[in-house]
Amino acid sequence: MSMEIFQKVRKMGEKLKEKRKNEEIDYNYMTAPCGLPCFECYLYLAQFDQGMAETIAGVFNVSPDEIKCKGCRAENGKCAHHPMECRVYKCIESTDMKTCAECNDFPCEYLHPYRDQAEKWHNTKIYNLCRIKKLGLEKWAKEEAGGILDKYFYGTWTL
Ligand code: SF4
Numbered sequence: 651m652s653m654e655i656f657q658k659v660r661k662m663g664e665k666l667k668e669k670r671k672n673e674e675i676d677y678n679y680m681t682a683p684c685g686l687p688c689f690e691c692y693l694y695l696a697q698f699d700q701g702m703a704e705t706i707a708g709v710f711n712v713s714p715d716e717i718k719c720k721g722c723r724a725e726n727g728k729c730a731h732h733p734m735e736c737r738v739y740k741c742i743e744s745t746d747m748k749t750c751a752e753c754n755d756f757p758c759e760y761l762h763p764y765r766d767q768a769e770k771w772h773n774t775k776i777y778n779l780c781r782i783k784k785l786g787l788e789k790w791a792k793e794e795a796g797g798i799l800d801k802y803f804y805g806t807w808t809l
């Protein structure tokens with residue numbers, strides 16, 4: 651996705667979140683087991699804004715309905731843009747843990763970051779999970795999740 655499109659989608663996302671700011675969010679349900687905040691995801695937000703859905707769909711060359719996602723748990727671990735089965739979702743499904751932050755084996759190989767996913771946000775999973783572990787899910791969701799995503803996509807690294 652070009653930076654121009656990224657910025658366009660970012661603005662749409664911000665407007666939409668502002669419009670929906672008084673709606674109650676079930677953060678436990680809307681956080682994927684791998685630590686991705688589905689409630690901040692553009693593919694989730696695209697459900698509520700057809701213009702946003704069309705813009706993103708244009709990038710992936712699919713129909714707007716195909717990119718809309720109800721969130722990891724509602725989609726049974728099948729992300730809109732990933733047809734394969736998610737190993738993390740499958741692993742946690744049979745436990746009573748909410749996220750990998752609660753797991754004794756955290757961080758396992760399934761959470762490994764990969765450069766070929768860097769344009770999406772998969773490489774933020776471990777950082778998110780560490781913050782969930784430190785702050786608790788609710789506090790992380792309310793105070794940090796959106797900022798982590800924003801910094802990952804639009805921030806500038808510095809030492
Ligand atoms: S695309 Fe993935 S991260 Fe986004 S809402 Fe769907 S399951 Fe969550």
Ligand code: SF4
Pocket residue numbers: 737738741742749750753754755756757758759760761
């Ligand atoms: S082993 Fe633990 S950290 Fe790894 S995917 Fe399963 S629940 Fe998550």
